[in-house]
Amino acid sequence: MTLSSRRPAEPGDPIDSIETPSLLVDVDLIDENIRRMAVGAGSAGVALRPHAKSHKCAAIARRQIAAGAIGICCQKVSEAEAMVAGGIRDIYVSNEVIASRKLMRLAYLARHARISLAFDSSEGVTEASRCASAAGVVLEGLVELDLGDGRSGVAPGDAALNLARAIASADGLRFVGLQCYKAMAQHAATTADRRRISLSAAAIVAETVRLLADSGLACTIVTGGGTGSWSHEAGSGVYTEVQPGSYVFMDAYYGRIAGHDGTPFNEFEHSLTLLATVTSTPASGRAMVDAGSKALEIGYGGLPMVVDRPGTEYYEADDEHGRIRWSEGARPLLIGDRIRLIPGNCDPTVNLHDWLVGVRGGRVELVWPIDARGPGY
């Protein structure tokens, strides 16, 4: 048995007996998040294709699809393989794939599922066409637009038109639309900021959609939007589909931006927490927990938030120690206490773990493998 095949708990166990550090998912809250997003996209008249890079877990993807999502997004081929193995039949890799070995693997997946992917280079188109033709399948292609985020994508306008033409005329590929994720909008400080950034990107997207239409290339899919901005893309009249990911869990990074009228962003519930144990109380007002940077990603999403302990703060992470302090008057932590932490950034935190422990009513209900975890290929 490898270390990672040892489950931290079994269905029916009380929460008190779960091994730490473990990621817990409140099943009622994740289902509520899944439902809210499906209802929100549905009432805005856009399709929902959640991003599976947040959970990397086929069981959660199946729940999203059961609630109305049309398919899922992945960021890489290894994720797409795990999702097809888990029964997902419509997968969009919202990223560029260049290596022929990877493109061949995607082409094989297209025998079992509808597979689409993003392009921003003619090299990518040539190679994908060769691999799809060799496998006797069709891959659907979207042109990724660079909307000023400093990431990938081609310039809107003529560059996008030329690449769309290349996809449309390539054997084994079918041009279906545009990838238009505006990363900068997601964590902008206020709802008004996010709306302004998203809608100015949508205006640029609309011009390219028109340019392509005038050249006989219909964009049946215009996709983008994340947890922070999805409602603005959905209401823009330009996008046909939204691709939010973090909403299933709602991390502390999203918890720190503002929603309407300056109140905290609360469209979704914090369903994901890390359960940790106090292992040491070396000085008054201070404790160590068994969850450091090998259990929590503490990069740009920031430090975790402590659940239900006002005045208590997780202030620093070592590899295997989390440093906690509390202010006077706060309830002191004692050796052996267990606390829950809302991770700073859910996606890379989930990637550090093998299991998600689904809890409801004080007990373990489900133990989900994080199928696509790890760096992957």
Ligand SMILES: *Cc1c(COP(=O)(O)O)cnc(C)c1O
């Ligand atoms: C990360 C990502 C998403 C999802 O964003 P969230 O902020 O997690 O909702 C959607 N699309 C692309 C291309 C992404 O990289």
